[in-house]
Amino acid sequence: SPRRIGRGTVSRLRLAVVVAVVVAVVAIAAGGCGRPGVTARDSGADRGRLRLAWAGKVAPEQLNVVLITLDTVRADRLSCYGSSVQTPHLDRLAREGVRFTQASSTVPFTFPAHSSILTGTYPPFHGVRENVGYYLGEGTPTLAERLRSAGVETAGFVSSFVLDSRWGIGRGFDHYFDDFDLAAFEDANLGSVQRPGSETLGAVRAWLAERQADGERSARPLFLWVHLYDAHDPYTPPEPYRSRYPGRPYDGEVAYVDSLVGELRAALEVHQLFERSLVVVTADHGEGLGDHGEAFHGYFVYDSTVHVPLIVRAPGLREVTEVTVPVSHVDLVPTILDLTGRPLPSGVQGRSLLGEIAGESAAAGDDPQAGAYSETFYPLYHYGWAPLRALRTATFKYIEAPTAELYDLTVDPGERDNLFAGRPEVGRPLARTLRGLADRLAEGAASSTVPDLDEQELAQLRALGYLAGRGEAASDYDPAVARADPKDKVGLHRLIMKAQSQVSAGDEAAAAASLTEALAADPGLLDAHQLLGNVALHAGDLTDAERHFERALALDDRNKPSLFGLASARLRQGRADEALVGFERLLRVAGQDSKATLAIADIQVERGNLEAAKVTLQAAALPGAVAMLSNRLGEVQALLGETAAAKRSFEQALRDNERLSQPHFNLAVLAEEVGDLERARVEYQLAIDKAPRHAEALFNLARLFARLGDPKGELDMLERAVAAKSDHGRSRFFLAKALMDRGADLGRAEELTRAGLALDDQDPLGWFVLADLLNRRGQAAEAGTALQRGEKLAASGH
Numbered sequence: 001s002p003r004r005i006g007r008g009t010v011s012r013l014r015l016a017v018v019v020a021v022v023v024a025v026v027a028i029a030a031g032g033c034g035r036p037g038v039t040a041r042d043s044g045a046d047r048g049r050l051r052l053a054w055a056g057k058v059a060p061e062q063l064n065v066v067l068i069t070l071d072t073v074r075a076d077r078l079s080c081y082g083s084s085v086q087t088p089h090l091d092r093l094a095r096e097g098v099r100f101t102q103a104s105s106t107v108p109f110t111f112p113a114h115s116s117i118l119t120g121t122y123p124p125f126h127g128v129r130e131n132v133g134y135y136l137g138e139g140t141p142t143l144a145e146r147l148r149s150a151g152v153e154t155a156g157f158v159s160s161f162v163l164d165s166r167w168g169i170g171r172g173f174d175h176y177f178d179d180f181d182l183a184a185f186e187d188a189n190l191g192s193v194q195r196p197g198s199e200t201l202g203a204v205r206a207w208l209a210e211r212q213a214d215g216e217r218s219a220r221p222l223f224l225w226v227h228l229y230d231a232h233d234p235y236t237p238p239e240p241y242r243s244r245y246p247g248r249p250y251d252g253e254v255a256y257v258d259s260l261v262g263e264l265r266a267a268l269e270v271h272q273l274f275e276r277s278l279v280v281v282t283a284d285h286g287e288g289l290g291d292h293g294e295a296f297h298g299y300f301v302y303d304s305t306v307h308v309p310l311i312v313r314a315p316g317l318r319e320v321t322e323v324t325v326p327v328s329h330v331d332l333v334p335t336i337l338d339l340t341g342r343p344l345p346s347g348v349q350g351r352s353l354l355g356e357i358a359g360e361s362a363a364a365g366d367d368p369q370a371g372a373y374s375e376t377f378y379p380l381y382h383y384g385w386a387p388l389r390a391l392r393t394a395t396f397k398y399i400e401a402p403t404a405e406l407y408d409l410t411v412d413p414g415e416r417d418n419l420f421a422g423r424p425e426v427g428r429p430l431a432r433t434l435r436g437l438a439d440r441l442a443e444g445a446a447s448s449t450v451p452d453l454d455e456q457e458l459a460q461l462r463a464l465g466y467l468a469g470r471g472e473a474a475s476d477y478d479p480a481v482a483r484a485d486p487k488d489k490v491g492l493h494r495l496i497m498k499a500q501s502q503v504s505a506g507d508e509a510a511a512a513a514s515l516t517e518a519l520a521a522d523p524g525l526l527d528a529h530q531l532l533g534n535v536a537l538h539a540g541d542l543t544d545a546e547r548h549f550e551r552a553l554a555l556d557d558r559n560k561p562s563l564f565g566l567a568s569a570r571l572r573q574g575r576a577d578e579a580l581v582g583f584e585r586l587l588r589v590a591g592q593d594s595k596a597t598l599a600i601a602d603i604q605v606e607r608g609n610l611e612a613a614k615v616t617l618q619a620a621a622l623p624g625a626v627a628m629l630s631n632r633l634g635e636v637q638a639l640l641g642e643t644a645a646a647k648r649s650f651e652q653a654l655r656d657n658e659r660l661s662q663p664h665f666n667l668a669v670l671a672e673e674v675g676d677l678e679r680a681r682v683e684y685q686l687a688i689d690k691a692p693r694h695a696e697a698l699f700n701l702a703r704l705f706a707r708l709g710d711p712k713g714e715l716d717m718l719e720r721a722v723a724a725k726s727d728h729g730r731s732r733f734f735l736a737k738a739l740m741d742r743g744a745d746l747g748r749a750e751e752l753t754r755a756g757l758a759l760d761d762q763d764p765l766g767w768f769v770l771a772d773l774l775n776r777r778g779q780a781a782e783a784g785t786a787l788q789r790g791e792k793l794a795a796s797g798h
Helices: 043-050 088-096 110-119 143-149 197-212 249-270 329-339 378-383 424-439 455-463 486-504 508-521 526-539 542-555 560-572 576-590 594-606 610-620 627-639 643-656 662-673 677-690 695-707 711-724 729-741 746-759 764-776 780-795
Strands: 064-070 098-104 153-157 175-177 222-228 277-283 307-313 372-376 388-392 396-400 405-408
Touching: 064 110, 064 249, 064 329, 088 249, 088 277, 088 307, 098 372, 110 143, 110 329, 143 153, 143 222, 143 329, 153 197, 175 197, 197 222, 197 249, 222 249, 277 329, 307 329, 378 486, 378 526, 388 424, 396 424, 405 424, 486 508, 486 526, 508 526, 526 542, 526 560, 542 560, 560 576, 560 594, 576 594, 594 610, 594 627, 610 627, 627 643, 627 662, 643 662, 662 677, 662 695, 677 695, 695 711, 695 729, 711 729, 729 746, 729 764, 746 764, 764 780
Parallel strands: 064 222, 064 277, 153 175, 153 222
Antiparallel strands: 098 307, 277 307, 372 388, 388 396, 396 405
16 A cells, blocks of 8 residues: 555754854945945946947947856966966956956855855845855845846756755856756755766756757846856766876876866857856855865865956956956956946945956055955864954955954965064054944945754755754854964864764764864864764764763854754664753754654654644644645545645745655555546655655555556566665565566565565565465465565554
8 A cells, every 4th residue: 555644754953054144244345444345327328438449249238247266276277377286278368358367255255155155245145144044135136146137047057955946045047057956855965965076067958958049038137146166075086187287196186177167158159148148257166285284174275275367358358367456256247247248236245357357456465454355264163263364465465363364466376474463554453444344344244144054954954964963052243352363273273174084975983083082182072073063973883972062062052063963863872851851952943944844743743742732733834934844744644634725835835945756755645545647646656756766756656557457567666766776675576576476586585575574674565475475486384484474564554
């Protein structure tokens, strides 16, 4: 019979989520000291004054805009920036356009950096401070929204789940290629949360061809954003790039990414789009590669991670070939709008770089007010150490830290010789400027929006290595409070990053050893306690998990991941009353948390209190809530016999999130139970289309094909069900029975049956199938024993 709705559909969550609250620095624009802000001017008049030569090819308003963002690419790894790594396609764009030698990321993380690129605002304003636990709010318009309102067709193609549209970054795009959903009930893996650039470009080419075939669409200007993730760790360049850079896998990845840029250019040229396009290429951030003790990115604000390439190329844009003044990611939105003949909005904090491009900029390279600002609050949010903020001028870079840093980048690009103590006439004005920006951080800042992450989203983020998070303590950051300098703690950070990588690779024993080593050096590392709690919870060591979550909460009693982890550990120990208290505490702290709500409803269902579960879910399944709440509400309603209400809840879940597969599965079960077999078939197929490894949907569809008299369909679905889920014993029993009934390989049928019984020897069906098989093979005595075992189990109610 089909699997019933509500039976085992909500699994116990083991993961934690990085939850963050907005705090940081940066001044707002007009009227104050500090660089951020667009100065009002007549951009049309300036374009005439600056004499940008469009060579009569295309009017600015009709230019396409192509934005290419290269994840984790250091500026000093491109040959046009002096590297030995060969990047001929990017070099060609640099020769044809303008190369910016001192471009800075606002923050060395993918999601917040792209939020700055696409909004023209700094992290304290757009509200995104890290990759996990944030949402780009609707109060900060994106470039896609601005261009779409001007009649431009917009399309985005991203290669990492960190940039999935559910985080708000896809707002304003007519077409957004993300699609990072996992198959239902399947463990996350790296391939499900990132995609190779070749796959992304395949989607771009298909979309461009479809657009070209539509005369009305192809006549409109286009904004195309393509994000390539390949240079991010793990570094696994394909051939021939692996062999060209032996022992240098990151460099091989950068060279491979360059080839992808060449492929994208070729695709644009095929459709006659390239020569009518403003092309902007940058990286979201760089990579530590061991510099200053940082392997990856996000912890420090040295140039290894915040100095990024920036190339701007457009038809006729040949006034200058190189810009050497400091510029920032926040300058891209106003520059793109200015170059395409559109007014500069008051809401952006960057400035148009048209003057620099035309060689008529009045910006003073070493004026602190014209410096480029970068930040990372990672050390504070995760360890309670001091955050880092930097201000870069054409010559110098100042980093605000417990031990302040000043570097002369013209002679010390590796930032090794700290001049702060010896050059007070330079360092102190930069420090005052940066403090001035910090003093006004509340002015105009965006409110923090924290997404309510569901189980699959957490699993996907876990696959990328984003595991630990902070609670609310960091929101009370006081710069006057003495905190540890991240420079002095980088070794501990490396240990925790190593542990995260080990967890992502499935080596949780090694991760536990790394975290224990870190805690021996600093027992106050909340992230380490929380991660150890997760590792222990996943391993089933519930006492140890409880101990570590309690230690994390002693450091921050509002830490949401630890509150959830502690309640989950107690629930799995059979202490449901204590677990309920913990989940309810989390709801009071978070305001809304779908995982806690689902866990509470689960407890109520298991206690037979379906009405209470329905009330719990109805209170949470409000507009804008996680769609799985509506799905679970429908499951409870189905268990109560409220079929019509259940159907409405499942349909609501699909309206809230069309990617979900489970509501289709549940609708199929409802349809099958009332005899609407065709509707059931369609819904099962939709569930499978969205989650190709949904073993229960595959199994139920196989049984439905048997009812419909389609033996081939039945056999195909059973084969897929067995392949989809290694611990699904019943699929093996039915597949063995189907093979046996068709006179197929009895040896394989027996192998399948015994494998199923190894997984579940309490299912009488498996023993009945084994008895039938053994009888057909002339093993009567063994068949009788198997039959008796099956009958005994059936009589006992199994």
